[in-house]
Each structure stands twice: as structure tokens, then as C-alpha cells.
Amino acid sequence: MTQLHRAIFLLFICIAVPLAPAAADDKGAAAEKFVDNLGEAALALVTDKEIVGEARREKFRALLNEHFDLNWIGQFVLGRNWPRASPEQRETYLKLFEESLVFTYTNQFDNYSGQKFEVTGNGENGRYTVVKSEIIDPVNPQGNVLVDWRLIKDGETFKIVDVVIEGISMGITQRNEYTSVIESNGGKIDPLLARMEKILEGLRKRT
Numbered sequence: 001m002t003q004l005h006r007a008i009f010l011l012f013i014c015i016a017v018p019l020a021p022a023a024a025d026d027k028g029a030a031a032e033k034f035v036d037n038l039g040e041a042a043l044a045l046v047t048d049k050e051i052v053g054e055a056r057r058e059k060f061r062a063l064l065n066e067h068f069d070l071n072w073i074g075q076f077v078l079g080r081n082w083p084r085a086s087p088e089q090r091e092t093y094l095k096l097f098e099e100s101l102v103f104t105y106t107n108q109f110d111n112y113s114g115q116k117f118e119v120t121g122n123g124e125n126g127r128y129t130v131v132k133s134e135i136i137d138p139v140n141p142q143g144n145v146l147v148d149w150r151l152i153k154d155g156e157t158f159k160i161v162d163v164v165i166e167g168i169s170m171g172i173t174q175r176n177e178y179t180s181v182i183e184s185n186g187g188k189i190d191p192l193l194a195r196m197e198k199i200l201e202g203l204r205k206r207t
Contacts, residue, residue, distance in 0.1 A: 028122035031129045031151050034158045038067045039117050046109045053207070057106050061098070069152070069159035070098055076161070077175045081182055081189060089189045096196040103203035114138050128152060128161070 045051065045059055064070065074097045075082050085093065116136040123130050128150040137143040150162040162171040178192055185191035 027129060028124075031122050031131050031158055032119050034067070034151065035119055035131045035133070035149055038063070056109070057102050057207075060106050061102050064098070064101060067160055069154070069161050070094070070101075072152075072159070072161050073171060074098075076171050077178055079175050079179060081179065081187075084187075085189050089193065092193055093189070093196070096193065096200060100196060100200050100203065103200065103207065107203060107206050125150070129158065 041063055045056070045063065051059060071094060074094045077097070078085065078093065082090070115138070117133060118136055119131060119133050121132045123132070129152070131149040131151060133147045133149065135145040135147060146166055148164040149160055150164065151158040152161050162169055164170070181192045181195055182189060
């Protein structure tokens with residue numbers, strides 16, 4: 001499990017605990033509350049031992065879709081190759097993208113060992129509202145990780161569109177990986193889809 005995946009996984013299994021009173025900026029305070037609510041809902045899911053298998057995956061899928069803009073992220077990750085993909089390729093890609101996230105993180109739920117996810121503030125970065133946080137490891141303080149969550153407004157709430165871990169954007173990192181696969185296959189999209197399907201098949205076998 002990469003550090004990027006570990007950080008997102010820990011978000012989904014830790015309570016978000018604000019370190020200070022709500023920010024004076026209403027938008028920033030609402031963004032912090034949004035992340036806080038996600039942490040509480042995710043902790044309830046991961047600690048409920050009566051929810052297992054497909055039921056757990058579907059509840060996680062609902063949580064993922066409620067808080068993350070998966071279409072936005074998926075298109076960003078595919079980058080300049082998105083306009084080149086056919087409607088059928090786009091549909092297949094987005095399904096594989098979502099399925100991979102669901103299986104990657106639900107497969108790791110049993111690894112929860114008391115980590116905490118603490119919101120430390122918020123700010124604005126262009127079109128994004130950024131919620132700053134730190135993952136606290138109670139056993140190994142040297143293993144603490146700084147994480148920024150990039151949000152965009154979605155009506156009266158927010159959607160997460162990127163996660164920046166110790167200064168590294170998850171979206172950009174995955175986009176570089178996918179672009180490399182496409183370019184090494186003559187600019188074709190289908191080899192990327194085949195690779196994603198193979199990886200997903202392996203994740204399914206580990207459930």
C-alpha cells in the first residue's frame with residue numbers, strides 16, 4: 001500500500017477532530033465540518049463488524065460518491081487523453097476507476113489500529129478550498145503524515161477533488177502513471193483499461 005493510498009485509507013477509518021474552534025470564515029468552517037462528518041461516518045462503518053463483504057463495499061461506495069467527485073477526479077487523472085477516449089472507453093474507465101478505489105480501501109479496513117485524523121485549519125487556493133490535516137499515529141509519532149484535502153463547492157456542500165500528501169498531489173501522481181501507460185502503448189487507451197482491469201481482478205481475489 002503506497003503512502004498515498006495509506007493516507008486516504010486512514011481518512012476513511014479515523015475520526016476527524018478539529019484542533020481549534022470553527023474558523024471565522026463560514027466557508028472554511030463548513031469545509032472543515034464536511035471533512036469531519038466524513039471521518040465520523042467512515043469510522044462507524046469500519047468498526048461495525050456486522051457489516052461485511054458486499055454490504056460493506058456498497059456502504060463505502062455510497063460514502064465515496066457522497067464526498068468525492070469521482071467523475072471530476074477521473075477526468076483529471078486521464079488528463080489530455082480524456083477527449084481522445086470514445087464514449088464507451090470513458091464509461092468503462094470511470095467504472096474501473098471507482099471499483100478500484102472501493103476494493104483498494106475496503107480490503108484494508110481490518111488494518112485500523114487507532115490512528116487519528118486531526119483537522120488543523122483551512123485556506124483558499126485558487127478555485128479550491130483546502131482543509132489541512134494531520135494523520136496521527138499513536139504508536140509511532142515519526143509516522144505522522146500531513147494531508148491537505150482540496151474541495152470545490154457543490155451546491156450547499158463540497159466535493160473532494162484531490163488529496164495532497166506531504167506536498168504530493170494524488171491526482172497528479174496517478175495522472176502521470178496513467179499517461180505513462182498510454183504513451184508506452186502508442187497513445188492507445190485500451191491497454192490502460194486492460195491494466196486497470198487486471199489490477200482490479202487481483203483486488204477482488206483478496207476480498
